[in-house]
Amino acid sequence: MTTTTPSHPVPAAAAGHPGTAATARGLTRVHGRGDAAVHALRGVDLDLPAGRFTAVMGPSGSGKSTLMHCLAGLDTPTSGIVEVAGRALAGMDDTALTLFRREHVGFVFQAFNLLPMLSAGQNIVLPLELAGRRLTGSVKERHDLVVDVLGLRDRLGHRPAELSGGQQQRVAIARALVTEPAIVFADEPTGNLDSAASAEVLGFLRRSVRELGQTVVMVTHELDAAAYADDVVVLADGAVRRHLVDPTADELVAALRGEQVR
Amino acid sequence: MRTVLLASLRTHTRRYVAAAVAVVIGVAFVVVTGMLSASARSGMTASVGVPYAGADVVVTGLDGPDARDLVRDAAGRGDRAAVIGSTAERARVGGRLLPDNVTVGAVADDERLQWQEVREGRLPAAPSEVAVDVNAAKTDRVGLGDTVRLGAGDRTVEAEVVGLVDTPSAAPGTDFLLTFADLETFVDGLWVTSVVYAGPGADSVQDRTDGDVVAAADHVQAVQADVTRGVDVLAAMLLVFAAIALFVSVLVIANTFTILFAQRARDFALLRCVGATREQVLRSVRLEALALAVVASVTGVVAGTALGALVIAVVRRSVDDDVLGSAMPSARWYVAALATGLVVTLVAAWLPTRRATAADPLSALRPHDVDVRTTAGRVRVALGVVALAGGCALLALAMASHEVVPMLAGGIVSFSGLLLLGPVLVPAAVRLAGALASRLAGTPGRIATGNAVRNPRRTAATTASLLVGVTLTTAVLIGLASSRHTVEEEMDQQYPVDLTMTSDTPLPDDLLGDVRATSGVVDAVALPGTTARIVGQGPVTLLAAPRGTTGVLRGDAGVASPGPGEVWLPDGLLTEWPANGRVTLEVEGRTRTLSLNTGEGWGPAAVVAPATLAALTDASTPRAVWARADDGADAEDLAGDLDALAVPAGAELVSSLGERGWVDTQLDVLTATVVGLLGIAVVIALIGIGNTLGLSVLERGRENALLRALGLTRRQLRATLAVEGLLLSLVATVVGVVVGAAYAWVALRTMVDVLTDDAAMVLPWWQLALVVVVAGLAGLASSVLPTRRAVRTAPAAGLGMD
Ligand SMILES: Nc1ncnc2c1ncn2[C@@H]1O[C@H](COP(=O)(O)OP(=O)(O)O)[C@@H](O)[C@H]1O
Numbered sequence A: 001m002t003t004t005t006p007s008h009p010v011p012a013a014a015a016g017h018p019g020t021a022a023t024a025r026g027l028t029r030v031h032g033r034g035d036a037a038v039h040a041l042r043g044v045d046l047d048l049p050a051g052r053f054t055a056v057m058g059p060s061g062s063g064k065s066t067l068m069h070c071l072a073g074l075d076t077p078t079s080g081i082v083e084v085a086g087r088a089l090a091g092m093d094d095t096a097l098t099l100f101r102r103e104h105v106g107f108v109f110q111a112f113n114l115l116p117m118l119s120a121g122q123n124i125v126l127p128l129e130l131a132g133r134r135l136t137g138s139v140k141e142r143h144d145l146v147v148d149v150l151g152l153r154d155r156l157g158h159r160p161a162e163l164s165g166g167q168q169q170r171v172a173i174a175r176a177l178v179t180e181p182a183i184v185f186a187d188e189p190t191g192n193l194d195s196a197a198s199a200e201v202l203g204f205l206r207r208s209v210r211e212l213g214q215t216v217v218m219v220t221h222e223l224d225a226a227a228y229a230d231d232v233v234v235l236a237d238g239a240v241r242r243h244l245v246d247p248t249a250d251e252l253v254a255a256l257r258g259e260q261v262r
Numbered sequence B: 001m002r003t004v005l006l007a008s009l010r011t012h013t014r015r016y017v018a019a020a021v022a023v024v025i026g027v028a029f030v031v032v033t034g035m036l037s038a039s040a041r042s043g044m045t046a047s048v049g050v051p052y053a054g055a056d057v058v059v060t061g062l063d064g065p066d067a068r069d070l071v072r073d074a075a076g077r078g079d080r081a082a083v084i085g086s087t088a089e090r091a092r093v094g095g096r097l098l099p100d101n102v103t104v105g106a107v108a109d110d111e112r113l114q115w116q117e118v119r120e121g122r123l124p125a126a127p128s129e130v131a132v133d134v135n136a137a138k139t140d141r142v143g144l145g146d147t148v149r150l151g152a153g154d155r156t157v158e159a160e161v162v163g164l165v166d167t168p169s170a171a172p173g174t175d176f177l178l179t180f181a182d183l184e185t186f187v188d189g190l191w192v193t194s195v196v197y198a199g200p201g202a203d204s205v206q207d208r209t210d211g212d213v214v215a216a217a218d219h220v221q222a223v224q225a226d227v228t229r230g231v232d233v234l235a236a237m238l239l240v241f242a243a244i245a246l247f248v249s250v251l252v253i254a255n256t257f258t259i260l261f262a263q264r265a266r267d268f269a270l271l272r273c274v275g276a277t278r279e280q281v282l283r284s285v286r287l288e289a290l291a292l293a294v295v296a297s298v299t300g301v302v303a304g305t306a307l308g309a310l311v312i313a314v315v316r317r318s319v320d321d322d323v324l325g326s327a328m329p330s331a332r333w334y335v336a337a338l339a340t341g342l343v344v345t346l347v348a349a350w351l352p353t354r355r356a357t358a359a360d361p362l363s364a365l366r367p368h369d370v371d372v373r374t375t376a377g378r379v380r381v382a383l384g385v386v387a388l389a390g391g392c393a394l395l396a397l398a399m400a401s402h403e404v405v406p407m408l409a410g411g412i413v414s415f416s417g418l419l420l421l422g423p424v425l426v427p428a429a430v431r432l433a434g435a436l437a438s439r440l441a442g443t444p445g446r447i448a449t450g451n452a453v454r455n456p457r458r459t460a461a462t463t464a465s466l467l468v469g470v471t472l473t474t475a476v477l478i479g480l481a482s483s484r485h486t487v488e489e490e491m492d493q494q495y496p497v498d499l500t501m502t503s504d505t506p507l508p509d510d511l512l513g514d515v516r517a518t519s520g521v522v523d524a525v526a527l528p529g530t531t532a533r534i535v536g537q538g539p540v541t542l543l544a545a546p547r548g549t550t551g552v553l554r555g556d557a558g559v560a561s562p563g564p565g566e567v568w569l570p571d572g573l574l575t576e577w578p579a580n581g582r583v584t585l586e587v588e589g590r591t592r593t594l595s596l597n598t599g600e601g602w603g604p605a606a607v608v609a610p611a612t613l614a615a616l617t618d619a620s621t622p623r624a625v626w627a628r629a630d631d632g633a634d635a636e637d638l639a640g641d642l643d644a645l646a647v648p649a650g651a652e653l654v655s656s657l658g659e660r661g662w663v664d665t666q667l668d669v670l671t672a673t674v675v676g677l678l679g680i681a682v683v684i685a686l687i688g689i690g691n692t693l694g695l696s697v698l699e700r701g702r703e704n705a706l707l708r709a710l711g712l713t714r715r716q717l718r719a720t721l722a723v724e725g726l727l728l729s730l731v732a733t734v735v736g737v738v739v740g741a742a743y744a745w746v747a748l749r750t751m752v753d754v755l756t757d758d759a760a761m762v763l764p765w766w767q768l769a770l771v772v773v774v775a776g777l778a779g780l781a782s783s784v785l786p787t788r789r790a791v792r793t794a795p796a797a798g799l800g801m802d
């Protein structure tokens, strides 16, 4: 861990606020060293409100994936602090981070979300199994609810190879939701899908926020996708340019266009 | 995690088949060894005591005359005694000379000491009666009622066959059994194993003999212990080969795991992303390895037991012998075999599993293909160089000091160094060979070379297993060929002439022509001679070896080709070696005192230089014909044909072809056995190569589909894989042959140089060429299955593959 003291002091109210799912302060991430060093993140300050659907947008290479990985404890920041679900990730070792992810974080990736040798149903319960939790009581209720909301009831026995791309992403979403995580990260979940399947997947993500009360952060570079979100964070050059709350389509386009002009 | 484990096992079982087969073979090898040794031990120890059943005490350390005296002494006291021993004599059945010497012994005079099983007829009870061992009767075509003449010269016994007997294999049996009275004819040359003694006088035997007297039961125990030791040594030697096979298995399994885990790296990373701890993933893959280990080991034990039972049944049925008893190995053998299989698999899986689970979770998120390129680590290369240099230093030390321990250590260390450097050396060699392949096979050759070297560590690991087998095979082949050369030189000393006809009367003039005309005879010479007397001894046929003899003599050791003032006498002709090393020969009053050499292999005659003979007599006549046989001549036919010429001429035929053939056969059997046993390791290695190719094909599904889409024909795809298999196996084989030859040379300098001054290294070119060809073909064969899978996939399906 090479976390240094953040250059921006963390406002106590913001960091520990119950309405905040994740917080970043002075987050930097440098890949490589010397001349070859790439500054993927250059001091990101961000508060992601709980119970909302936030889209992270920005041009390719602007650091969207890196930000998400750092927030999710998959990647270790060069400096700065990250708090998720009220816990600082700095100082956690690999196992602690893993257990933390298992408990509090859900993921949906662009591709390769599912273990090919497991059925859809087995993939969904995988995080529960890894945590040694049994599919009974409230866990079972949650599982059934998620499976029904995502319309996967009659697909549980299928192998990933037997599912369409959209269905595979729905299974991935179900898996991300089944543990009732504090926050779900989705990195371009519709990047590999056609527009119909995209709409379906985005609809389900929004429903999980509306109906299940989840917090979802989704990286995307599609304007259409961002339209499903409540808030939009615009990233450029490894820093947050705008954090729009409930933007209208025009505001969003303006923000993005403004980025490009600047 | 259990769901993941079970699903992984279900999905990947087929990919583990090769690794499992490697373990099964190794474990089965150990089990078969255990069964054979237990069975041999019980069979042989059971029969070894049979001859001593009726004895009170057993006397050892006696020579023939001592033994005879003791037997006579016992008879005089009313005790019972019998000699267990044998002498090698020439035998004639009817008029037919048997090609090889036969062993002759005696039955006990007293029934209570007789132990041979009579199959037909009865045991000899009076002089001029003989019994024949059933196996000898079969090979020598002897039957009841035949007349057998044993011995030569004035020590012969003629007897009628009155019975066929069987002797337990581990007991000291002989081909022919006389009464002891008849055996006394050969008592001077009798090799006495022991004298069994029973009766009231048994207590006082020690006072009447110089031999060692022990109670019969103690003697049997000692002999059984000897047999057990012998079997244990054999078992230990077999286990060395099992260890080699298992070591190769470790390489194959480790490589399989490494490849499989590389292909599953994304699975592991995804598991880590969704919350599996490193320990959970590690435990899961290790359990997977354990499952493989258990299944393969148990299968190995079952297969080994079945195979062992089959081998024992076949041996017992076909060899008509009781070498193999019915005893099963102790439970410890099975436990050890099982444990070996488990340990081998788990050890092989240890590093690959650790490396696989070290994967960082982020790698699951990278959308591109699994990166399976590897390079040789710098540490590994440094370690390899150090090991290679250190090993070579040890080998040099071994050659200088003629010590085996540094030789073995140096061999192992330097070979480890070589294996460590494999990722650097092997791809370079493959590239070199690939340049040729590209010239011959065009595009497929170029693609194959690229594929074969793109993952140096995998390439090295794949070839390493074959390298081990081929290196050892080559070293053994060269070692055996070289020792065969040394043995042959020794044989040339021992049997300088293939066939001799010697007579104490003049031979007819046309005999030489007849011998030369006999098929199978390359050359023959007639030797002039006379009958001489060795002063103080007795008459002997004296021969002069003229210049032309050299074409008939084997080797250049100078045996039986005396210089002036020298004489060669057959071993055992003189009862005492003269104090001054000289003997005096006399022919009708003329004498010559000559310096004495003794040896054997030219018949019952003294040999001098022509000048010496001329000085002794003016009237020499042909007394012997020496013949050299064609290398491929049938020993028995040739001896029969020449005997038919010798008998009417009044000459005595001696043939050494049988003995030569026997030694040759022994070496052939040894070579075949060792190569066969090493072959098991080679087979495992080849399975490994096929496995690597197969797994690589799976990995390159998309790539191959792209190539097909771009216009590579099915045939060319097939050729690509065939060339890749060929490249891998040939490079391993050629490197193995070179390295094996180097090790053989070191071993020769270390171990044989002490024994003989000029132990030449003999390269068995044909055998080595065969090794290369067989390995090449096997490499081709190993690509057959992977190829079928690769060409079956339609380009479109391949492109969609994940
Ligand atoms: N492992 C890595 N090593 C070096 N550079 C990296 C690595 N991962 C990302 N980068 C660089 O960091 C920058 C941000 O990458 P990323 O977060 O993936 O961008 P985005 O997801 O917005 O397209 C890019 O310039 C990328 O090349």
Ligand SMILES: [Mg+2]
Pocket (backbone or CB within 6 Å): A064, A065, A066
């Ligand atoms: Mg990205």
